[in-house]
Every structure is written in C-alpha cells, then in structure tokens.
Amino acid sequence: MAEHISKQFDLELETIRTRVLQMGGLVEAQMIAAIEALLASDLDALEQVIRDDALVNAMEVSLDEECQHIIARRQPAASDLRMVMTVIKIITDLERIGDEAQKVARMGKLILTGDRIHAPRFREIQKMADIAMAMVRRALDAFARLDVAGALDVARQDRTLDDEFDANFRQLVTFMMEDPRTISMSIDTIFMCKAIERIGDHAKNISEYVVYMVKGKDIRHSTLEDMEGMSV
Secondary structure, three states, X not given: OHHHHHHHHHHHHHHHHHHHXXXXXXXXXXXXHHHHHHHHOOHHHHHHHXXXXXXXXXXXXXXXXXXXXXXXXXXXXXXXXXXXXXXXXXXXXXXHHHHHHHXXXXXXXXXXHOOOXXXXXHHHXXXXXXXXXXXXXXXXXXXXXXXXXXXXXXXXXXXXXXXXXXXXXXXXXXXXXXXXXXXXXXXXXXXXXXXXXXXXXXXXXXHHHHHHHHHOOOOOOOOHHHHHHOOO
C-alpha cells in the first residue's frame, strides 16, 4: 500500500513538472508570435497575442490549485516540498512573462496604428527578444534537467540583455532630442524594450528557483559574482 501511494505521488509530481513545461511552451509561443507580428505589421496577429494571454492565466490558476492540493493531501517534505514550492513560483513568473508579451503586442498596435514620421525600429527589439526567449528556454530546460550550471548561464545572459536595453534606450532618447516628432513612437518603443527586459528578469528568477530546488540554496538577490563563486 505504501509503495502504491509513493508511486502515485511520484506521478503527481511528474505531472505538474510536465504541465509547467507546457505552460512555458505556451508563453514562448506568445513571445514569438508578438515579435513576428511586429515585424510583419500584422495587427490581427497582435490582437490574437493579446487575447491568448487568458490561456496563460488559466494555466497558472489550474497549476496553482493542483500544487495546493498536493501540499494538502501529501504533505511533502524536503526535496519534494522544494519542488512543489518551486513550481508555484515558476508559474507566477511564467504568467508575468505572458503579461509582458501581451504588453509588447499592445505597444506594437499603438505604434502601427499611430501617425508615424519614421519607420519603427523593430529590428533592435527583435535582437532583445531573441536574447530574452533564449533565456526563457534555457531556464525551463534547466528546470526539466535539474541543471544548476544551465540555470547560472541564464543569470549571465541577463547582463547581456540589460546592456541591449541600455543601448536601445540611449538611442531612442537621441532620436527624440533630434526630432520631437518621434517622441510618441519612441516612448512606446521604450515601453516595449522594457517589457522584453522584464521577460529576462523573470527568466532569471526561474533559474534561481531551479538552484533552490536542486541544492536547497536561496540565491535570490545575490550578485552574479557571488552566484558563480558558490559551490552549487
């Protein structure tokens, strides 16, 4: 009987792990769709990204309820409890990544439907988005493989993404100073860049949860140098 209960518990844990990865796949698809729609100036596709955010929200609620039920029924301890708590934290960040993808789509619609003096600079946004999406994929892969080294790679990538945001911000400020007619479009573009930069922050959060899940070490608020110096 005890062995049967143990196997059933293991199956429940594996199920929520799989569903987290499915939610991650949905969020990644949202991000890709938002950027592709921007580059194609496809307003209908941008609107679809905005609507699809409800699917991500529903997955978060469902997974959170499932985790709460596992805690109540199974009363997990040690590494099993860390895994369940990690899932609860990860799905929160995935839901927020979905929110940021929706924000990119909303800002894109504003730019594409507004009076444009110059063509929007979406190529720079695409470069940032490529880095952010790679971070999300790497963080989820680290979760799937219990890969601490891969999780720390995400923290390193976050610095690259921050540098890209700073460069784009300075460039857009320069455009506004040189031609006030670009102010509205440039501000909306800055909001898009910030949304993508925040996606990177959420991916970094996920990578930190992976380290906690595997090693039991809370590395939140640690510097990259401190993280790399830990014997994780």
